[in-house]
Amino acid sequence: MLVYLIRRATQSVVVLLVMSLLVFVGVYAIGNPVDILINPNADQEDIERAIKGLGLDKPLWEQYLVFLKQALLGDLGKSFVFNVPALQLILERMPATLELAVTAMLIAIVFGIPLGLWAGLKPDSVAGKTIMTGSILGFSLPTFWVGLMLIMVFSVDLGWLPSSGRGPTRELLGVPVSFLSWDGIKHLIMPATNLALFNLALVIRLTRAGTREALVQDYVKFARAKGLSDARVIGVHVLKNISIPIVTVTGLQFGTLIAFAIVTETIFAWPGMGKLLIDSIHVLDRPVIVAYLLIIVTFFIVINLLVDLAYSLLDPRVRLADAKA
Amino acid sequence: MELPAREPSPPGDAAVIAASSAAASGAAEEMPFQRIVADFAASRIALAGLALIAVILVAALFAPLISPQNPYDLAQLDVMDSRLPPGAQSADGKFTYWLGTDDQGRDMLSAIFYGLRISIGVGVASTLCALAIGTTLGLLAAFFGGRGDSLIMRIADIQLSFPAILIALILLAVLGQGVDKIIVALVAVQWAYYARTVRSSALVERRKEYVDAAACLALPTRRIVFRHLLPNCLPPLIVVATVQVAAAITLEATLSFLGLGLPITEPSLGLLISNGFTYLLSGKYWISFFPGIALLVTIVSINLVGDQLRDVLNPRLQR
């Protein structure tokens, strides 16, 4: 187990280094680092000073090492627009994005698994077929358009929900969250649902496929032969078997959720990392873009690692084989 | 029927052996093709999807001919006609704006036709490029194996573990705006799917005897790979390509919506939708709604066709 962990951790570090190299090359070698890191509105003297200060006159490999060192120390440059460290900006916005992504993930799982189970148990029923058609739509519809339609129906036509922004926040364990107030929830529902749709469709399809596969397995027949109730057969035997692939896929999808949040945050003016990224791209606030990139890459790598870990913990066949080895 | 007498031919008799291997792959394409068409037509939904795609393609191709107005010719626009609801008459009473107008007075119907053209054009162009590049890389990786294979596949895997939108966003942030840059971004995002798909098929096909036969003839590698391996790897590629066109169109629409895609001079459906966003809140839904429907119909019909193709071309579902 430990060996496996160490191996994966090493791999992750390697990937992280490679990504940092790519980002570095993209910014310093391909792009014009002077434009990217130094405020283009500064006058010539300041620019010269900044170039020396940032070490842009040194050879490339030396610059990379400096870049790495700065990154490890947490210095990823200063935002042109806000004039605060880019990293700090992003960390301030992170809780909002995480709140959105976690809520979307929960919606996808809490609704997706039961719906998928139903569709798997009764595939030829009206409900089953409707669920499957719905899931295809959930896949195909472009997220941003669905967001617009949600706003159109629920904000403009019906007036039930606010069309943008995040609700009032309260501190929970030091992190500002908005779901603790009713107003906060009203602001959270639409963007979270919009973000969840793609994943919901995915979970439904996975659960349905898994259920149909599981139902024809011998262990289901054996469980029935023992006289177990249907509830136990499905709720324990089938569910435990299909939960493993579902958990892994959903976990991996979390990173995608954070990326797709970029679109949702833009539509609903949700003050998260994604909206910050888009705004920064539009005003060419490049240090923020670089910082976002590095953080999100780290995110992905950590998520991948955690999911691998979770998988080996959940599936007893993998866990115990490792222990023996 | 009499079979032609076949004597064991000496190894140098390239013509006979090449003919038989060509016949094997040629005959394999001819008879099943009718079967594939028949299987496909068995689903009426898929046929409906195909019909819709045909209609959309025609509309897109002939946009200038069938649009009541050229929405990008400033001379034809009348700002007095802006933000009119669907079915309204133009100020000079000459024609009806069936789907309303946008904030510049453009006829939505025409804008949608032109927009379709660009959306589909960009989607298809990027898919074809990605297909070409990805397929070549995948075939090379499968055929030559070794370090090159590991390298290509490792890069593909890492890239596939990141969501497409992120990669596209970053590329566009670095490269800037423009049709060519969007296509580059879309190609960069998609090539890995093709490479992976082709590589899996090619690895399986490579073990089959016709490849050995061709190699025995000392046919040049390029010929073996492209003339013999590739046709047999096509079915899964076709399925992936079809679905990916829809994905490319969606991605381009999303990027345009975010303001990072095509410039205003070449508006795709995504940009049209983005334009109408601000008017949504004041109840002028048609500026976003109708381009959205057009986008939706395009994507859903492509997906329907792709789904059916996947079932039809799946060897494991053959009876």
Next chain:
Amino acid sequence: MTEATLKVENLRTHFFTRHGVVKAVDGVGFEVHAGRVLGLVGESGSGKSVTGFSILGLVDPPGRIVAGSILLKGRDLRTLAPAQWRTIRGNRIAMIFQDPLMTLNPVLRIDTQMIEAVRAHDRVSVSTARERARDALARVGIPSPDERLAAYPHQFSGGMRQRVAIAIALLNKPDLIIADEPTTALDVTIQAQILAEAQKLCRESGTALIWITHDLAVIAGLADEVCVMYAGRIVERGTVDEVLDAPMHPYTRGLLESVPSRNRRGVPLAQIPGMTPSLVNLPLGCAFRERCSRATETCLTDPPLYNLGGRYVRCFHPIHVQDEAEASG
């Protein structure tokens, strides 16, 4: 004679598929008494497994039982509602399947799977159920049962897994156990051990046992009575000695002769010519007709099951009766 633990009469289980009606079980009847072992012998596709599933009411659609009665100690199981069926399964009738790696849930621990089998039928505490599970494992000869309880199926060897399956079957002291080819997937030495265990346990507890197999050698060593099935029907039935020493149905004889034997070294292996008929397209009359050397025109009609003094044969020209008749006259 005491009442039979299980009495099956004229059981018919048909599968209604797109290609036609598959008459998997077509008029099967037999009895098993307490403490006795009935062997159900036949090739693949003869309907023996489906018979077993039918007795437990576990036939999956598109199949269903269309006729017959299944009397468990006089009570007709076919009249039961689904909820009542659940009180029978795993409780009064238990089943052992062929491959325990597939039948035990790979992601659940052994104790979970055994405890749920107990608690489904008896409202006892988890610890009591665990005790019973432990005892059952000990009884089937599994060493260190406490540790084994906490293990997962894939951590056992094939033979051990099958012992676990037997233990699960015995947990609630059923009246009848149906074993569907439980030793087919195991090596011969393990097979012998399992057979001996099963026989011993049944004699000790008075449980009736139906052993479904295609292997005549197993039947010879284990069963008291045997039913030979072919194409969904019983073609011969009698005590093990009667049927194996003096088979009456040509199919049974063919089966016995096709077993390689030391006594016939150097002689080419005998085979029953032809193939089992498709159950959708059964031939007219006797299903074995096209492969039988004794077939005549009479065989174009369905032969009934003749009762020849306690032995049953479904044949117009059963072997020894005719030969004796010829010999004596």
